[in-house]
Amino acid sequence: MEEDVKDDVGNTRDFSTVHTNTSSLLGGPQTLTIEDVASMAGVTIEEVRDFWVAMGFPSPRSEEKVFTENDAKLFLEWSTFMASGAIDTATARSLLRANSHLADRLGLWQVEALVEDTMRRFGLDDTAARMYVLDHIRERVDVLEDVLRHAWRRQLDALLKRMDHEISTRGHEGLQPRFPLNRSLGFVDMVSYTSSSAILGGKLVDLIGRFEQLSRDAVTDAGGRVVKMIGDAVMYIADDLETGLRVAVSLIEQLGADDQMLPVRASFVRGDVFSRSGDVFGPTVNLASRLVDIAPVGKILMDPTTAAAIAAGKAGMEYDVEEFPSTTLRGFGTISPYLLTYRR
Template structure:
């Protein structure tokens, strides 16, 4: 097999050393004690910083850290010393970085492995070795894209906060209520286990990626935001009830069309279905939530999930409160359904949400 740049690395260990030098700013020259003295903080804070990032740390006297590691610890100390943040807040921010960057790095590297395996017809081990060989060259481009995306996301959050400033200080707020009024919804794939049974790793990966990409496209186009995807489900939020309704209906429509695989064999039918879109059940609520750790919490989230569980495929269910918030909007039709007993929530009257021609 010929590769566009030479051959696979003969010595993966030496390749790793080269990658570390390129990514981490030189050799490992500092111990944890060195970092603590340099930043003017305690050894326990240095070790806590590293643990919070989700990374291993060596013996406190061993030269385990690089110059860029030392700079990262200096910046964390500066958040407390120069910017007045509480140490617990710095730990929370650091934990968010560790959790997100760990998942991001793994996600991107696995995508590169799939690309190498497909383009050059490699087995998995060879594809991983080729990614290892290319990683130092690819990293600066991926890093630049990460920084740009992060700044864009911060700017978007600032914009949303700015739009909400008018709500601050208005009378009528319920004491102790959750802070954010949001539309929140779940779209849950129908028969995920059956549809993916028997798929190999490549087909399963493709199936999940198609679902996630399609869901994110619909949510973003309708004015919402994806909070997280959970394999066969997506949790979304929007800043007003109408936007949330558009997201919910968009998901039910765009992901609601079955492929005709009736004439296929059992295995072929599953694989064919995996290559297409798949129907979802959607639950959507307008209520108040708590936003923490990159997730949202509260009774509204639980209710949206339970409504998704009982919705028919390609249909959207909401509750009476949300229906009242949408009642004056001619774009939506709302139909009350018989009361249902929902686990942990008691009796709820579901309302089916659909689009009109308005």
């Protein structure tokens, strides 16, 4: 049922059904079963099921019409790609899961941003804003899709250039199952976040949003990359020591200068990491995570090896290191961290 009424902003609203949005987004009605798709592609039902589940959707019942002609076309292209031997099954699942995870998170982010935009500009409550977004989402899909495609290509290009630069500096060091990546990384988190969250109440969402925005802007502008946001913390990474230090200092300075932000602290470590599923991991990451927990407010805490490299001037002469009391860190034993000081 569709009904034209006046909304809270004085515009005629088109209460479109979910079916209309679905048909528009998916390029047509859902008329095919899993057996239909398997028959069209000349594969087994289990192959279609594996593809669909890896894409992030529940396994359909045999009689359930959940697939569109576009779904069938995409699966045929994918199965042809697989049959060519370009990648193996494990890699195929990994790539599909990456798409699924990122698309789910991106869709949620975009819709929530549009809801907040509608509430802010039109003065609607949450329910009315969500109804408005449902009614008008089709007007925004094309531009959102274009920006996504362009951003992905630009990011992939930047990644390939970084990778090309890195392998040009490597030697042939024998067979290794996975070559570790030498990176500069660390964490910045908000101090007293847990105790403050009960006091902040409804303002907590605004605080997290501001923290994320400021963190992403500071990291990117300084030449680094955000690995992930973890509620009250951000993990950042950079390819070289100098850039990593610039990121860490920029984060502490910009977050510390914002009077709407809780106090922050940071860690900074240079070492080997492994990359998998869009994340990085390894002892270096674990060490950085432990160090940020004991860093003083407004300070950047490092491990001895990283501090030695900085003291030797490998990142320039504008940084000083200062001894910090020895401490015992879970999984690392007793270490003697150092504080970083930036001389302007």
